Amino acid sequence: MTVNELVEKCGFKAVSMPRPEREIDGCYIGDLLSWVMGRAQEDSVWITIMSNINIIAVATLTDVSCIILAEGVTVDSEIIKVALEKGVNILLSDKRTYETAVAVHELI
């Protein structure tokens, strides 16, 4: 399953997708950034409601395949610009965090 396929099948909105062909393996949910850094695995989907600029560095350093901002959280255009530059995929989900995770789980 690639990030691109996840978007097509789950109906998430891709606001930054510089690397659509990245493979997805696993999922991690969390908003405390140090916690995420210590535990999110490479190639995972990272589901969060944090939408500040620091999520880009966390996603880059942990090598997650994409960030999904759940619960209808949106993200500033400035952050999208940085995400595109850094090769970080960001998807938006209107679903609650739990339902978002379930949708991901059904596909991977």
Place this chain on the structure above:
Amino acid sequence: MSESLTFHYDVDGEDFTSAGQASVQVKKNLRRLGIAPEIIRQVSIAMYEGEINMVIHAGGGKADVIVSEDKIEIILADHGPGIADIELAMQEGYSTAPDSVRSLGFGAGMGLPNMKRYMDEMTIDSTVGVGTTIKMTVYLNR
């Protein structure tokens, strides 16, 4: 590689939003050197935690990453307030970060424990009112 390579970074204490630039750069440099991906991940995450700490608590600082044949060392030095009780600061969940930082998703009291977890060795040298120097080492060829 017989001689060591040193990468030096100044961590800007004013700019919370740009924190992480040094660690992302370190990650790129280590990748170019052909270091194993798992080691790169450990080093860059430990470095990021250190960077964030310097921004939150110390108004910035300096970071040196020294890559030699058998190990990678990270030295983080600041002139912040120092750590009064290092043992307490090392406990998961203990934090003195302000609420403004917590609302950004930091300040969970996981920074120093994460650094220790990812590196093989870590020493903290801190004097209240003077500053803190953290030295971390990860060994290659394990």
